Amino acid sequence: MKNTIVILLLATIGYYLGTIFFGIGFGDAHFANGVKDTYLALTTSELKVANTVTSIVVNFRGFDTLGEVTVLFLAATALGGILYKKRHAVGERTVLFPASSIVKSGAKLIFPAIVLLGAYVFIHGHLSPGGGFQGGTIIATGFLLMLLAYDNFSVNHNVLSFIESFAGIFFVAFGLAGLLISGTFLENFMPVGTMNDLFSGGVIPIIYILVGFKVAAELTGVIYTVLHEKD
Amino acid sequence: MDSLYKMIEYGIYSAAILLILVGLYGALTKKSLIKIVIGLSIVDAGIHLLLVSIGYLKGGTAPIFSPGYEDKADIMVDPIPQALVLTAIVIGFAVTAVALSLVIRLYRHHDTLQIDDIKNLKW
Numbered sequence: 001m002k003n004t005i006v007i008l009l010l011a012t013i014g015y016y017l018g019t020i021f022f023g024i025g026f027g028d029a030h031f032a033n034g035v036k037d038t039y040l041a042l043t044t045s046e047l048k049v050a051n052t053v054t055s056i057v058v059n060f061r062g063f064d065t066l067g068e069v070t071v072l073f074l075a076a077t078a079l080g081g082i083l084y085k086k087r088h089a090v091g092e093r094t095v096l097f098p099a100s101s102i103v104k105s106g107a108k109l110i111f112p113a114i115v116l117l118g119a120y121v122f123i124h125g126h127l128s129p130g131g132g133f134q135g136g137t138i139i140a141t142g143f144l145l146m147l148l149a150y151d152n153f154s155v156n157h158n159v160l161s162f163i164e165s166f167a168g169i170f171f172v173a174f175g176l177a178g179l180l181i182s183g184t185f186l187e188n189f190m191p192v193g194t195m196n197d198l199f200s201g202g203v204i205p206i207i208y209i210l211v212g213f214k215v216a217a218e219l220t221g222v223i224y225t226v227l228h229e230k231d
Numbered sequence: 232m233d234s235l236y237k238m239i240e241y242g243i244y245s246a247a248i249l250l251i252l253v254g255l256y257g258a259l260t261k262k263s264l265i266k267i268v269i270g271l272s273i274v275d276a277g278i279h280l281l282l283v284s285i286g287y288l289k290g291g292t293a294p295i296f297s298p299g300y301e302d303k304a305d306i307m308v309d310p311i312p313q314a315l316v317l318t319a320i321v322i323g324f325a326v327t328a329v330a331l332s333l334v335i336r337l338y339r340h341h342d343t344l345q346i347d348d349i350k351n352l353k354w
Contacts, residue, residue: 006259026240027289040304052294056314075325149296
């Protein structure tokens, strides 16, 4: 009975999604004269940023990104709150079997390279594909690898929350500086430089680097909290 | 060339809609809480694929003005869905993390992951 209802519901949803999207068509310029052209034009003429996605995420929709970072922060905090334990009850991680020495030496060898790649991705977020969120996630995977290989590897929670709060406060500080200097919150108030330079785009690379640090610290914190969970 | 685009259109939209339906089916019918969370993640992936593919332009390039592409703005794909999906992926991660932590909490309290055995979660 329940299965029939579910399949009927799914068939309805699938039918309507299908008619809508096959009606729109694939690859046609169906949003001509839309907001897309304005964004593409302003990105080259005003902001001098190569990556349009970055300019949308950090500049045109910067307030959105501030909210997104806040949601991520709230999720990390809620995770800690839901998995709350008394301080003395936090024990060693339960390890089914220890990692072999190949995994251990390999992880130690590749960990700096992963962190370097993550830093590269978020520093060049305004020039090439990538940015703060992607780079931060890459760095967090490096920490995940180390946590999986070494069962006594630990990250300092105070340092993580310090980086998190530092990056968040400076994000808001740059927004307020834009408000004071140019009159709009998160306004790009610094000189934009020339296209395709590392130091171009005004506050965009700075904010994306801060976002990278914040995301890396938050994701590492989430992984660490869940791995040290035992019942 | 045109029939190829037609094929990609049908393939990519069907794949995205199928992912959404598979995820919803899993979330609605499975009994294990972990499987329900996995189902919600699959719905997420389907929606992201649908949103990104709607911004595609025939023969378009990535919306990045790298050297040599400074004046190619008219053949660039729509960057707005990509920026929105970037946001959606992060929010999806946050939702999955919180949901899994709630599952851990429920498991600690009830010693089971089957929703049938947890009385007040049954539908």
